[in-house]
Amino acid sequence: MSAREANKELNRHKILAAARDLLPGGEVPKFSAHVLQSAATWNGLRTVLQYQAISSTRYFDTVGFPGRTVGLSAPGIESARN
DSSP: OOOOHHHHHHHHHHHHHHHHHHHHSSSSEEEEEEEEEEEEEEEEEOOOEEEEETTTTEEEEEOOOTTTTTTTTTTTTOTTOO
């Protein structure tokens, strides 16, 4: 085995070891995606929060105003401009 092949093999083992440490029981944890929306103001503007939940931990993806915030788009979210 050449030094290059040995290095690739070592890196592969490091990546697999890290993945085993990060994934409890070797399985991808179950998660769910959610969207919270405020009530619309008099001009139709609403604040929208998109997040993912793993167990009881929430990871925020995007928060802002539909049609005004880059990256904020999901089915069922209406823009204030509509």
